[in-house]
Amino acid sequence: MNRKNSFQQKSPVAKVTVLWITAGLGCDGESVALTAATQPSIEEIVLGGLPGVPEVRFINPFYSYENADEYIDYLESAEKDELNPFILVIEGSIPNEQIKDEGYWAALGTDKKTGQPTTTCEWIDRLAPKAWAVMAVGTCATYGGIHAMEGNPTGAMGLPDYLGWDWKSKGEIPIVCVPGCPTQPDNITETLLYLLYQAAARAPLIPLDEALRPTWLFSETVHEGCDRGGYYEQGQFGDDYGSKYCIVKLGCWGPVVQCNVGKRGWIGGVGGCPNVGGICIGCTMPGFPDKFMPFMNQPPGSLLSAQAVMTYGKAIHALRRYTQASLNQEPAWRKRGEKLTSGYAAEIFKKS
Secondary structure, eight states: OOBOOSOBOSSOOSEEEEEEEOOSBSOOHHHHHGGGOOTTOHHHHHTTOSTTOOEEEEEOTTTOSOOTHHHHHHHHHHHTTOSOSEEEEEESBBOOTTSOSSSOSOEEEEOTTTOSEEEHHHHHHHHGGGOSEEEEESHHHHHOGGGGSTTOTTOOBOHHHHHOTTOBOTTSOBOEEEOOTTOOHHHHHHHHHHHHHHHTTSSBSOOBOTTSOBHHHHSSBTGGGOTTHHHHHTTOBOSSTTOSSBOGGGTOOTTTOBOOHHHHOSBTTBOOGGGGTOOOOOTTSTTTTGGGOSTTSOOHHHHHHHHHHHHHHHHHHHHHHHHHHHHTSOOTTOSOOSSOOSTHHHHHHHHO
16 A cells, blocks of 8 residues: 555745754765765755755755754754754664663764763654654665664664654654665655655655655566566576676575666666676665575575576577567668569559
């Protein structure tokens, strides 16, 4: 079931603050990937280069002039309802601060009253209820990612696990998850742009799937947009790295993983994991990484499907080569001579 309806922001806003926190358990890969976005770029969003978008104040610890206490001031202002409306963006998985005897797993800044670190969970508890919309970017923030593997000591989880999968923001918007390890850059900015258009009353409620991903970005599989898809259909599979053929036998999960990187590429439409020889390991899926391990082993389901495809794929490929050879030959009437010999046209001239 898709999460979409006729909702539309009733009162368009002129200015939106994007408040980005990278203090979860993560590698800051999404903030780095963001610099590679081109459709749209973060510069176009922030500098007002797109029509119909509200003025954007972008607060990210990597890119803000403000740092240390000056950066924390923004978080405190948001908590006091002084930055409304704002979009809260969370990067990095959320640790479970209830399963330890002392200390903390992740924190950002220091509480001015107590002098103690303010945990990431505390900031989420304070800011999420005040936010007009909440985005989780990267698989760590969306579903827990690498840090949430079985046996991890932090009890790490994704933002929907922490706030609740049915949680809604002040703007009555579910958590918007944009997974990836790291996230495809344009997927981040395009989703952010959609929310900005929604805030400007120029778009309906953002459509999300059951995993809270934007439907237009994650409804198709890697395989459906992969440059190697034709080889799969013809039963041509690579047995070693560097092969130009389908790499499902080398451990690629593309046929079942919902991700658009094969079709969209990575930077400027270029790249994308299987397009450049890298197997898909399922990083946009809630079951990542546990359900996709061990990496580089052929997925169990592909053993049957690959064998079935190979049964008829070679025959189809041979027939296509035969047809291809015929199509590579020009029609017989294309030659010099004193008479028109091109089939139907020649018959017309004879009658006249």
